[in-house]
Structure formats: C-alpha cells, structure tokens
Amino acid sequence: MIKLSPSILTSDFANLGAQLREIEEAGAQMLHLDVMDGSFVPSISIGLPVIRSIRRVSGLMFDVHLMILEPERYVEEFREAGADLITVHAEACTDLKKTIEKIHACGAKAGVSVKPATPVEDIFPILDQVELVLVMTVEPGFGGQAYLESCTEKIRVLRREILRRGLYVDIEVDGGIKKDTTLPVVLEAGANVIVGGTAIVNGNIRENTEGFLEVFRRFEP
Numbered sequence: 001m002i003k004l005s006p007s008i009l010t011s012d013f014a015n016l017g018a019q020l021r022e023i024e025e026a027g028a029q030m031l032h033l034d035v036m037d038g039s040f041v042p043s044i045s046i047g048l049p050v051i052r053s054i055r056r057v058s059g060l061m062f063d064v065h066l067m068i069l070e071p072e073r074y075v076e077e078f079r080e081a082g083a084d085l086i087t088v089h090a091e092a093c094t095d096l097k098k099t100i101e102k103i104h105a106c107g108a109k110a111g112v113s114v115k116p117a118t119p120v121e122d123i124f125p126i127l128d129q130v131e132l133v134l135v136m137t138v139e140p141g142f143g144g145q146a147y148l149e150s151c152t153e154k155i156r157v158l159r160r161e162i163l164r165r166g167l168y169v170d171i172e173v174d175g176g177i178k179k180d181t182t183l184p185v186v187l188e189a190g191a192n193v194i195v196g197g198t199a200i201v202n203g204n205i206r207e208n209t210e211g212f213l214e215v216f217r218r219f220e221p
C-alpha cells in the first residue's frame with residue numbers, strides 16, 4: 001500500500017492544530033515529524049514537547065525522522081512522546097544494530113535512513129531487521145529543496161534487493177517530492193511511503209493531499 005506522510009517542518013506553527021486536522025481529514029495516513037539537532041544537520045527544528053502535544057490531538061501514525069547524532073540516547077523518550085515509527089540515520093549511529101534493537105524493545109517500528117551520498121548497499125546487512133528504509137532525496141536539514149535525481153537509482157536498487165530477499169520493508173522517500181514531477185518518478189522506482197513537505201502544507205492542504213492520493217491510485221497494484 002502506498003502511504004502519504006506529510007511533513008509539518010514548514011508549517012505555520014501558530015496554526016498547527018488546524019493544519020493537523022486538515023491533513024488528517026484529507027486522508028493522509030501518517031505524519032512525518034522532523035527532529036533536527038543543529039549538529040547532524042545545520043538547523044534545529046521541533047522536539048519532544050511538540051510531539052507530546054500533538055499526540056493528544058492526532059490519531060495518525062507518527063513517523064519520527066531523527067536527524068540527530070547518537071539517536072540511541074533518545075529512543076525511549078520519543079517512543080513515550082508518541083512515536084509509532086522511529087527512523088534513525090545510519091550515518092548518525094555509533095551502533096546501528098543496537099539502536100534498531102532499542103527501538104523495537106520499546107515497541108516502535110524501526111526505520112533506517114541514508115543521506116544522498118551514502119550508498120544504499122551500506123544498510124543491506126540490516127535490511128531484514130527494519131520495517132522501513134528512508135531514502136533521503138535531498139540533503140537533510142531544510143524543507144523546500146530540489147529533488148536530487150541521483151537518488152532515483154538508489155530507490156530502484158533497494159526495491160530490487162527487498163524483492164530478491166522476499167522481505168516486507170517499506171521504502172520511504174523524503175525531500176523535493178512534487179505531485180506532477182518527482183512523485184511519479186519515485187513511485188515508479190518502488191517507493192511506497194511518500195513524505196510531502198512544502199508540496200502539502202504550503203497552500204491548500206486538502207487539495208494538495210488529494211492531488212497526491214490521486215497519483216497514488218495510478219500506481220496501486
């Protein structure tokens with residue numbers, strides 16, 4: 001199944017409650033929450049208190065994208081704050097396998113992410129231990145960047161490997177996904193969890209969400 005995970009990174013935070021309702025009512029299945037520490041990536045975004053607050057008003061699956069160094073330090077706290085899926089960067093972990101085990105031990109699904117320059121083959125050894133691989137299609141750190149074409153082949157290679165090994169692993173893509181241009185490209189390459197940031201929250205959220213879901217229907221098996 002193809003799922004939409006809108007990112008609130010570029011939301012109007014003064015109106016976050018209303019924006020969350022629009023996202024949910026328009027039919028998105030997940031909510032993508034970008035946590036940045038100012039070290040692994042240059043900027044700082046939201047953290048635990050915001051996630052805790054919105055957990056009380058949203059029934060969506062919380063897809064927490066941790067762009068922080070040594071994320072193993074905070075796994076339990078993000079789970080307690082309401083994360084259903086916790087995705088860590090392969091490049092940010094001291095021991096990736098142990099971090100994944102820690103995520104599972106607190107009852108969350110585990111995702112592993114790779115930056116554009118990290119070969120997707122690097123995470124093949126732990127592919128059978130995660131529920132999701134997040135292929136970054138921009139350099140992590142900011143919303144509204146242009147999709148990096150070089151990442152399409154990584155999605156293809158990853159989907160082929162998942163099929164070859166008979167695994168059930170979601171492929172999420174994040175960065176620069178636009179309804180009419182890059183969305184069909186990533187769906188064709190094999191992605192099935194789509195992050196939409198500026199393309200969803202800037203402008204009419206309902207229309208933007210419906211537009212994405214309409215494209216999904218063309219690619220559903």
Ligand SMILES: O=C(CO)[C@H](O)[C@H](O)COP(=O)(O)O
Nearest residue numbers: 140141143144175176197198
């Ligand atoms: O992880 C991210 C940035 O590091 C964001 O999820 C991503 O950039 C979403 O925004 P957009 O769709 O506008 O690119």
Ligand SMILES: [Fe+2]
Nearest residue numbers: 007034065174
């Ligand atoms: Fe993200």
